[in-house]
Amino acid sequence: MGVTRFPARAEGLADRMTGFIAHLRLNGMKLGPGETADALVVLGAVNATDPAEARLALKSLIVPDAEGWRHFDELFDAYWYNGGKTRTGTANAHVRVQSARPRLWQGHLDAPGGGGDGDGESTPGQGEGEAEGIDGRLIATRTDNLHKRDLRELMDEDSRHAAERAALDLARAIRDRRSRRRRQARRGAALDLRRTLRASLARGGEPIDLFRKQRPDRPMRIVALCDVSGSMQPYARVFLAFVKGLIDADTTADAYLFHTRLMRVTGALRDHDTLRAAGRLSLMAEGFGGGTDIGASLTAFADTCASRALTRRTVVLILSDGYCTGAPDNLARALSRIRRKAGRIVWLNPLLGWQDYAPIAAAMAAALPHLDAHLPANTIDALAALEPEFARL
Amino acid sequence: MTAGTHIALKEALGRIGYVADDSLAMALHLALSLGRPLLLEGPAGVGKTEVAKALTEHLGARLIRLQCYEGLDASHAIYEWNYQRQLLAIRADHASEEALFSDRFLLKRPLLEAITQHDPPVLLIDEIDRADEEFEAYLLEILSDFQITIPEIGTIAASARPVVILTANGTRDLSDALRRRCLYSYIDYPTRETELAILARRGPKLEARLARQIVGVVQALRREDLEKKPGIAEMLDWSAALAGLGINDLAEDRAAVQATLVCLLKTAADRDAAPAEVMDRIIGKVA
Secondary structure, three states, X not given: OOOOOOOOOOOHHHHHHHHHHHHHHHOOOOOOHHHHHHHHHHHHHOOOOOHHHHHHHHHHHHOOOHHHHHHHHXXXXXXHXXXXXXXXXXXXHHHHHHOOOOOOOOHHHHOOOOOOOOOOOOOOOOOHHHXXXXXXXXXXXXXXXXXXXXXXXXXXXXXXXXXXXXXXXXXXXXXXXXXXXXXXXXXXXXXXXXXXXXXXXXXXXXXXXXXXXXXXXXXXEXXXXXXXXXXXXXXXHHHHHHHHHHHHHOOOOEEEEEOOOEEEOHHHHOOOOHHHHHHHHHHHHHOXXXXXXXXXXXXXXXXXXXXXXXXXXXXXXXXXXXXXXXXXXXXXXXXXXXXXXXXXXXXXXXXXXXXXXXXXXXXXXXXXXXXXXXXXXXXXXXHHOHHHHHHHO | XXXXXXXXXXXXXXXXXXXXXXXXXHHHHHHXXXXXXXXXXXXXXXXXXXXXXXXXXXXXXXEEEEEOOOOOOHHHHOEEEOHHHHXXXXXXXXXXXXXXXXXXXXXXXXHHHHHOOOOOOEEEEEOHHHOOHHHHHHHHHHHHHOEEEEOOOEEEEOOOOOEEEEEEOOOOOOOHHHHHHOEEEEOOXXXXXXHHXXXXXXXXXXOHHHHHHHHHHHHXXXXXXXXXXXXXXXXXXXXXXXXXXXXXXXXOOHHHHHHHHXXXXXXXXXXXXXXXXXXXXXHHHHO
């Protein structure tokens, strides 16, 4: 590897370090001027003339998370060694900028399971010109538009993020149920004066035994069942991001996918890399062909997982369009069984947002009596607007 | 500063029995020389907590540990007033207000304890991602300025700067503010050579061939699609179990090996994912 030849104006370590930090910032790391100063301090603490040491030192200072840990070496080589690996870094910056645009003309970037790290463009150089974003202002005016479009048309990063954010808010709205009453508790914020005084009688009026009280948390758990059959394919990505958001917000939440079979995906969804998780899941989902049997899937759920997953404080979220090849009776029976164990069942239906949709499909008609709510979910706004609905449940 | 100080640290830790790789040694070296907290991330069972213990031993310092959990609050992490003693003091010697809110009635919890020590201790904040966001915000003041504000007394500044090590394994994403204040190191599952070295230092006395087999099997299992991948602690447990049973070759006594898998695979689903046939294949490959 050849060492980078810096332009004559970049004199001294400080200048180059500033350039390095700027290079990292372009590649998506959140770094301020403070880090530049720290980087120079760090180099003072090690033998800065040894590249390997300098690399390790800067790595532990600058990298914020596991994702950055994996990419740092490439970025380091790209800057200091003029390495042939420049593209990996710049590809990231490139995607970040472009992702804000509607991708109508970028079908090739939407390849399923597309782990956008690495196999992107091979633009050489620092890519500063592109990152500036000539049409940066256009982006802002478009975003509002994007939110109102049917989810089928959007599968880019931003909509995934928006869906995840909506899910986070929703999960918070459901989870933070606090009781108004205060109960006696071993470790609580407030003293329970009444009990403390009563107990003090036994000690001759000295309040030695302190009792405390606190508002008991009554968290609602979320169990999400997401339909990934052929008819739901257009929505699957955004819904998966939504489900991932639910899972991330709450360590007790549980998630399943189904089409003709049911599988538990809580573990896969806890993967930190959204893109990789989505890719992994769509692969899992595609392996089983197109049909849906909601009834059989829910029966399987009620048979196997329900005893563990459901309590009276559980909200069961079903994300499905209700097109089902199985017998509607089956579905009704499964739902009523789940109903008996769970607190609430909410059906989020992407078709419900359409103008002339009526739930006349046999399966949907059979399911309706068992649901606490049947809500539309065809746009991100609709997903975000669910929050007040859930607060009421 | 002299060259390769992190190498010296790495060797010192090695003598204590902790096998660190270069990047971890560098991170520890920087944490010590710059006085900044160090955030360690990585899968469960790769020895994140063990780092703090080894470092404590190396420094000859005191280890103060704060185990985080959901609902951890200031009164359990920082300080609390000893109400009973205060009440007694009021009754017995009609103590004044200043006297009531003094050191005598202060119950020090780990964080306050850590910054009021004479000699710098090692403060281990374990599984910080289990605590809630509010607590993380509390930590920011302590980690950047090493001081704690108690309304009734005032601000207590650290008498000796503790070496702070935080660990996390991804229950929840940590805030950028916290990450920015910390040095960072990601500890992954060890490579084959490192794991052999760990087994040699920490495990029972084994023949070289059996040690290679054990490490080979564990490494192969980590590549399988398991819910809970076996960590280093599991590997050591397993080697101890095998040594206890007097097994000298994994390929010889297959039934016993299958029975001892309870040391490695800790969920029902994982047990099912590694039936005898799969184990046969793996052992056949490493033997």
